[in-house]
Amino acid sequence: MNNFIFQNSTKLIFGKNTEDSVGSEIKNYSNKILLHYGGGSIIKTGLYNKITKSLKDSGVEFIELSGVKPNPRVSLVREGIDICRKENIDFILAVGGGSVIDSSKAIAAGVNYAGDVWDLYTGTPINHECLKLATVLTIPAAGSETSSGSVITNEDGLYKRALGYPTLRPQFSILNPELTFTLPKYQTSCGVADMLAHVMERYFTNQTNVDLTDRLCEATMKTIIDNGLRLMKNPNDYDARAEIMLAGTVAHNDSLNMGRDGDWASHDIEHELSGIYDIAHGAGLSIIFPAWMKYVYKNNINRFAQFGNRVFNLDINLNNPEETALHAIEKLEEFFKAMELPIRFKDAKLPEDRIDEMSKKLVHHKDHVGGFLPIREKDALKILKLAL
Template sequence: MDNFTFQNATKILFGKDQEQAVGQETSHYGKKVLLHYGGGSIKKSGLYDRIKNSLAEAKLEVVELGGVKPNPLVSLVREGVDLCKEHNVDVILAVGGGSVIDSAKAIAAGAYYEGDVWDFFTGKTTATQTLPIGVVLTIPAAGSETSSGTVVTNEDGQYKRSFGHDSLRPKFAILNPELTYTLPAYQTACGITDMSAHIFERYFTNTKKVDLTDRLCEATLRTIVSQGKKVLEHPEDYDARAEILWAGTIAHNDSLGVGREGDWGSHDIEHEVSGIYDIAHGAGLAIIFPAWMKYVYEHDVARFAQFANRVWDVEIDTRDLKATAEEGIARVEAFFASIGMPTRLSHVDIDETHFEEMAAKATERGPLGSFVKLHKEDVLAIYKLAK
């Protein structure tokens, strides 16, 4: 196990009706709040009104910015930065899923920066001071409610890039499983895939003797598989929704990655797909991850065989570990297909037109990943495996 420092200061308020406390929680960080959200779903559900009433009861002044889309755009982030500066906003409240939270984080970083907020995503600058962020989560998926990272898309060049800083971890996150009841099945499945991928990125490591976090990763994955099927069959099963909601947070709050080297190559490969084609991130990961696994598994066949056995109950064939590993990968792909996810680029009408461009953009700042270092030709091969 490697040396590590772990600190996650996000306060979690979990359970029924917890959103009623949003005004009180937000008021700890100032009087002027930017209320940031996506489309009309929070208004149709009544959540918007409950949030506004709670903020009013706390005597908070509200500036609003809606319109966040999946794969959030830097153009809206820039608008949010301008609003924060114009109105001297003290705190940002993100109501929605990972896209809304990521957009809020980017705004929080840009609010104290005199240059263009995209500079954070190109590595030109880093955060020194950011606005505090609160969250009311409506989509279990990205884990952004407790993470330090954000991902946005720049329409100019169709670049999807990430940026991280500890100051971007939300100060509090409200997680009510009931707020996820009305999610469409496809969106629920995308979330299940996304949180699974966050665990894969940590599980496939070159660090040895990390059995505790191996076991934690495996347990969380098994929970996602079993409870994910339940929520798709019974969308208003509170207990199953609660398990999935908490699993999404655990998958990306850094606790499963302590003391071990993560990979993150598959995320970077997928970002090029959704950056150009604007598909759901979870759907893109369902396509890319099995292809990545097929490409790299021989680097550590024993780890993939362990994964197959402990997560998918594949009996280990000591005479042929490769067969065990390959069966585990096949079960990942079959699970994604069983919950309605695409598992090939052709399933979402993506052909080879941009493969070269995507591989070049993905690796323009150097090779991807750490489990196996991936250069342009490797990324291109993975896209071809995924077609």
């Protein structure tokens, strides 16, 4: 086990009707906030009315900025930064999924930075105070509700880049599983793939002696798989919605990577995909992850065999653990298919003609991505070919 520091202070407020407390919770931090959200869905479901009523009841003034799209764009972030500066706003409430939260974090990071916010996503370190933020989560997927990370897309060149900074963790996050009943099936599935991928990125390591976090990862993956399938049968199953919502948070709150290194190549490759094609991140991951696995599993067959054994209940063929490893990858593909997710470019009707470009952009200004096995341009190209 590596030495590590872990701290995650986000207050998790979980369960039915918890969004009613948003005003009184925010009142502890601010009297004037930016209310940041996507589009019509929170208005259609009535959530917008509940949130704004709670804010008004608590005497919290709010300026609105809507229009966040999946794969959130830096241009809207810049708009949010301008509003916060002009209106003297020191707190942001994100109501939505990972895109809205990540966009809010980018605004929070940019307001007190003199340069352009995109700098912070391309290596410029943060030496200033970020605004505080909170979330009301409507899509369990990205884990951004308690994470320190944010992923933003720059329309100029369609670069999708990540920023991580400790004080970008929300002060509190409100998670009501009932708010996810209205999610379309495809979006539910994409969320399930995303959170499963967050655990797998942490799970696939060459480290040994990481027993507890291995087992915590396996516990979370089994729960995601079981309850994801349950939701395919009944999207209004509160208990399954609650398990998925909680698992999505646990998957990305950094408790599962205490003392271990992760991989993250699949995420990086997927960011090239959804940066260009605007495919949902989860659907990109269900395409990339199995291909990555096929390309790298020989690097550590035992780990893939353990994955098959402990997550998919496969017996390990000790005379030929490779068989178990490959069987595990098949089981993962079967799961994604059962969730009605694409596992190949062609399933998502993506063209094949830009995989060279993606492989190049992936390692732009760096030697490689990935911790389990270093992935360079030529490796990325082979992985993308396996995914066609």
